[in-house]
Amino acid sequence: MRLLDKKEINFAPLLSIGQTIVLIFIFFISLANSGRLGKIASSKPTLVELQDGTSIRAIPIGEKERTDQAIMDFVGRTMMNLMSWNALPKSSDENLDPRKLKLDPGVQIAEKKLTTNTWGAGFALSEDFRASFLREIAALTPSDVFTGDTQSALLVRYLSPPEKISEGKWRIGMVANLVVFKGKDQSGNAISFNKTVYVRAIDTPPLPNNPSVQLLAAYNARKAGMEIYRIQDLDLGR
DSSP, X not given: OOOOOOOXXXXXXXXXXXXXXXXXXXXXXXXXXXXXXXXXXXTSOEEEEOTTSOEEEXXXXXXXXXXXXXXXXXXXXXXXXXXXXXXXXXXXXXXXXXXXXXOOOOEEETTEEEOHHHHHHGGGBOHHHHHHHHHHHXXXXXXXXXXXXXXXXXXXXXXXXXXXXXXXXXXEEEEEEEEEEETTEEEEEEEEOOEEEEEEEOXXXXXXXXXXXXXXXXXXXXXXXXXXXXEEEXXXXX
């Protein structure tokens, strides 16, 4: 009887296949990691030069995205400029007689007037909302603001974190008091001014050379890349 020859098993093909699978697995892991690293690298602050020549550090975000802090800053600043009325020029000398100062003549809106600062802040409102809202503010502005006898200040007590409505649109709650100062009475009369403010992202074109007063005011009001398109009473019961 002949003994059967024992056949040797060749492991080389199996090892080659295993190595190929491992290399493919490593390749996909490398791709995933490089993608994550790319996102991290792209989110690092970069130095951006503004149109006025100043440089700031900025993090790239989507065209229609805005940070919560940017939205809150824009809303707070815009609402204070809209509702704080003062025709007196800025002066470091508190002893100057208001009657000797050059007062803001205001801007005519229909039969009423707005302070120039309020008029400029109005460019932060959308075009389908701006005219009607400015007429309301003009109707509220006391005529003796323009004689220097009355001033107002909007004191914002609380701004809620922005609530996203849809892409590029948010609403934010504001709790504030409109304080009116008359004559020498500096205690002021406070009126509740609680509103829900609706904001959307916009594109702000660069400022051309030698801009007009109107164009410069519009640019300053909209350079944050946002506009307010609705303001309504805040329902504190919700």
